Amino acid sequence: MSGPLTERRQTILKLVIQEFVDTATPVASETLVRKYRLPVSSATVRNDMAALEELGFLTHPHTSGGRIPTDAGYRFFVENLMERSSLSPAEQRMIRHQFYQVRGELDQWIQLACAVLARTAHNASVATAPRAEQLRFKSLELIAIHETMALAVIVFHGGIIKQQTLPIEPGRTAEDLRRAAGLVSDLLADSTLSRVEELAAVATFNGMPLSEFERGLVDLVARAMMAFEEQTQEQIYSDGLLEMLSQPEFLPASGRDDAERAIERMRRTLEILRSGRGLGPLIPQALASGGVQVIIGGEHVEDAMRDYSVILARYGVEGAIAGVLGIIGPTRMAYPRSISTVRYIASLMSNLLAELYNLNARPSEVDVDDENAQRV
Amino acid sequence: MSGPLTERRQTILKLVIQEFVDTATPVASETLVRKYRLPVSSATVRNDMAALEELGFLTHPHTSGGRIPTDAGYRFFVENLMERSSLSPAEQRMIRHQFYQVRGELDQWIQLACAVLARTAHNASVATAPRAEQLRFKSLELIAIHETMALAVIVFHGGIIKQQTLPIEPGRTAEDLRRAAGLVSDLLADSTLSRVEELAAVATFNGMPLSEFERGLVDLVARAMMAFEEQTQEQIYSDGLLEMLSQPEFLPASGRDDAERAIERMRRTLEILRSGRGLGPLIPQALASGGVQVIIGGEHVEDAMRDYSVILARYGVEGAIAGVLGIIGPTRMAYPRSISTVRYIASLMSNLLAELYNLNARPSEVDVDDENAQRV
DNA sequence: GTTAGCACTCGTGAGGCTAGAGTGCTAAGA
DNA sequence: TCTTAGCACTCTAGCCTCACGAGTGCTAAC
Incomplete structure (x- = not known):
């Protein structure tokens, strides 16, 4: 009964996600038609939405009130629907400039990376210090x-x-x-x-x-x-807690019931960032694999992380030294932009380290043109 | 009409503060009589409470519902009513042991101090790195x-x-x-x-x-x-954010109105700790003066700090190097215990630094038996 | 100066109600 | 077979009301 995942349905899924990421409120069929001037009626969109729901990509908080994406929906979006973007040249220039200002001050790099990540992606950032496989x-x-x-x-x-x-x-x-x-x-x-x-x-x-x-x-x-x-x-460096907590997910949408939950969420989030629990297992994984890792909501092993998505990339110099950096935020996040930000900062850090180590070494596996990055 | 500040009224003020610090809810006359077996009736206590209110030491959130201390009430308590306490020998031993474990690792001291302060006082801690008056x-x-x-x-x-x-x-x-x-x-x-x-x-x-x-x-x-x-x-080191945010002040007591305010408070608190704004002006002050500084709520210059109390002490070696450490939390805090904690950690850090510098130098002005400490 | 008694105030929480948003379904049209 | 208009249905947010209970302030007696 659910029917095939037609082109139009994919478009609708994409638009729902885009809209939901923007507004943080459930997306109604009518809104979609109006805002994106779809050549079909809201009823058609509703039908498609129902199909997408049966496919497991959308869900329904309440009978009335629009659709929101599921974790599977985001996953499909990230893997199939998302257009690859990169930071604007102006942003790249600004970021490079900031790193230029602390050139030589090795001990400042991670902090700066965290700060830039957080401010660019409007979510919390995490990073581990670069580590040699073997301390020598x-x-x-x-x-x-x-x-x-x-x-x-x-x-x-x-x-x-x-x-x-x-x-x-x-x-x-x-x-x-x-x-x-x-x-x-x-x-x-x-x-x-x-x-x-x-x-x-x-x-x-x-x-x-x-x-x-x-x-x-x-x-x-x-x-x-x-x-x-x-x-x-x-030890996990982190920044942008405030940035993340300014996301509407941490505002009480309605009723005092929700308010208490919002505060509880906030507290648990703090706990996650402070202790690094929930992130811990992801680090070695990110270190081992190349490319950019995206873990969405329920895909996390840790229960406490079920509401968050994490985007991680390895940075460093192949065979010499490596660390991990990335972003953590609510599952509702701007994946394309976040992924490109993480990728960009990782490649920047890799270049810095490569320079420090040996000008001839290949920066790292996360390069702007690396197709692996798209993989996940 | 307010009448003199009799002995009994002082006792009542003290008990109200004690009780309020414990329970975080307004204190009723009846409760006080019952819980502390006062030899007077609740009506008498009510009369005294009214007098204390006219003196500016207590206040009334609503007509019904008990009294809570004002900033002036806390101030009077800290200066006149509070018994000087110190940490239990067991606690002192535990803390010393933790510092012993990072002996030599200079770069770990501040972090440890912050961690211990926060966990002992159940509030957020702040500290600046020890600084020479002149970097040499x-x-x-x-x-x-x-x-x-x-x-x-x-x-x-x-x-x-x-x-x-x-x-x-x-x-x-x-x-x-x-x-x-x-x-x-x-x-x-x-x-x-x-x-x-x-x-x-x-x-x-x-x-x-x-x-x-x-x-x-x-x-x-x-x-x-x-x-x-x-x-x-x-740069201000900090820890125990979570510790502070677990205080009932950051829970929505009632109604969704309060919930939003609670979250706003939370966010503003984060901002304060992250940016150090509001704390900034206090640091030089604490560095200049000896003893333990207590700044209560409205006594702060910065508006954003009106709901917080800060306890600061200078640590270091006279004439050589000095820093500041302390606690920040809601005005409703356990002042005696917090003050002794700050004093103890400051003297510990001073001793560590003295040892590092020169065994003969006097640790610092904040010693366990320093009467200055009581001054504030 | 202290106390019992009592009226009064006000916050809290439950319950009920309405408006509005958005869906699901059905039946007609392309 | 797909699309669309129409409409009943559902559910939430917000508002109002109301009753309860806690705690006070006052008065009058001790």
């Missing part, structure tokens, strides 16, 4: 703070640094510290955590046993690496 | 990332570090970089930003003119210092 030690510097305290700056491959203070014996000179740091730097050069631990166990360098102090430094590095892995494991 | 250069390290890119790690007094990448000419050896970094480190040692700029203008070291590369490094340091000042100027 690069060098150690020791700077005396006063007679009994020094600051250790541990540099890892990829411009990642970690600071750590350590107590020292009063007697040590700056030259002492420099020598010890240099020796440990040479000993541990390019080591992964497990290699550092091996070397700590052996505790010799070129056959010479390490001094007490040097052994302490090696341990310090090992501990720092462990702490670092732990910290970055789950 | 300590040393520069250069680490080659690859042939044309290096990472500069700039260390300032007080364990503050800033990283920055810079492009280099392909020819430079690691030894080159080390030498140049060492020279610039010596040249700029202990300089403030203005001094660095002076030295950049002169561009000589011990009478010898600096090389192109070395001049570039000096400029880099100057730019990094400027960037740093700018970034930390307004």
Whole structure:
């Protein structure tokens, strides 16, 4: 009885989604005909809508009141109906300019990426710091703070640094510290955590046993690496919470019943962004796959995420360092624009990292012309 | 007609506040008598309440329904009625333990302080990073990332570090970089930003003119210092948003009218914490004064803050480095507990910093036994 | 100065009602 | 077979009313 998914029905689905994304209110047949000057009557549209509903692409909050898309509807839209868009040249220029202003300031990049994502897509953004598959030690510097305290700056491959203070014996000179740091730097050069631990166990360098102090430094590095892995494991940067909460989904549409639910939704959303629960499982997935990932509402494993869509892309330099960034918002979101935004920022970040790493490396898999991106 | 502020009336004010803080609902005369077994009748309490209302300490949302404290009521409570409390030894131990676990990891301290504050006081916490009155250069390290890119790690007094990448000419050896970094480190040692700029203008070291590369490094340091000042100027760490938003103030008490207002409040609160507007002016004030600052509701300059109370304390090492940390929440908050929490965390952070700086320095002005703290 | 008693006020929540929006269906037309 | 006009039906939002109950303010007695 549902009938085939004719061309016109696809158009109607597309228009319903477009309209619903714009207005956030259920879409009526009449509205569609009027607004888009359809060459058919509202009754025909109603029939098609009913068919789309039977196909599972639309639904009906109440008998009266228009249609809204289902998750399956969005999914079909994203995969088949959506026109690929990109940010306007003016927007691209503005974004590039902002990144240009923090060139060199590695530690600002993620925050900026989050800020730009959020403001451009009008939803919350998330990102993980770029991570090497394997944290690799690069060098150690020791700077005396006063007679009994020094600051250790541990540099890892990829411009990642970690600071750590350590107590020292009063007697040590700056030259002492420099020598010890240099020796440990040479000993541990390019080591992964497990290699550092091996070397700590052996505790010799070129056959010479390490001094007490040097052994302490090696341990310090090992501990720092462990702490670092732990910290970055789950740390998710985020921005644009306010941006997302300004979406009509978080306004009480009517009745105090709904109001309480709106607040509850708000609180749960905060919880999601703060804890990263619900996002956690998606990260490795996004890291593994290329292209842009779109997860819509009920497709999430986590129940708490059922009302949200997430758009994620991997960024980084193939084989060297990678992170994930993206957008989270209500399922009703401007998918074409959001997807292009995520794609653009990911490629920008990839380029920045590529430059940092090695000018010759291919930026990454998420490129503006990558057909994978369209895939999802 | 209002009559004097007798002992009993003060007790009643105190009980009303206590009860209101607990229950978040207006306090009725009858409730007070029953719950605290007052040796007088509810009528007497009502009379006293009326007097307290005329004195400006209590108010009346509606004719029926109990009393709630005014800002002035809270102020009087905080200054005269409140018993000084401190955190339980068990809590103190737990908190100290958490700080112990990140000892050495300077960059984690503020975040931890915020987290602990929020969880202990059940409200949002804010903190600024510890800042030297004058940012002073300590040393520069250069680490080659690859042939044309290096990472500069700039260390300032007080364990503050800033990283920055810079492009280099392909020819430079690691030894080159080390030498140049060492020279610039010596040249700029202990300089403030203005001094660095002076030295950049002169561009000589011990009478010898600096090389192109070395001049570039000096400029880099100057730019990094400027960037740093700018970034930390307004940056306010925060945590416990969710904690605060779980307070009944952010629930719609009744009617959909109130629901909308609740959401609006929520949104405005987010805005405050994100932008730091409303908090901004309080920071220098808190930095300047010792002790614990309590600003209650309408006492705020900023209109947007009229519904919130803020408790701030300075932390740091006298004459060397200082920051501010505290709590923000609805005016209805557990002042005694919140104040002791803020005081405790501030003194803890001060001790940590003192240790980092110099074991002999006096921690700071906010000590557990400091009578200043009670002052406000 | 304190208390019992009581009238009065007002917010809350339930219930009922109306208007309006939008659908589903039916029967006629292309 | 597809499209369309017409119309009954459904459901929600918004409004009004009403009754209940909590808590006060006042008065008069102690």
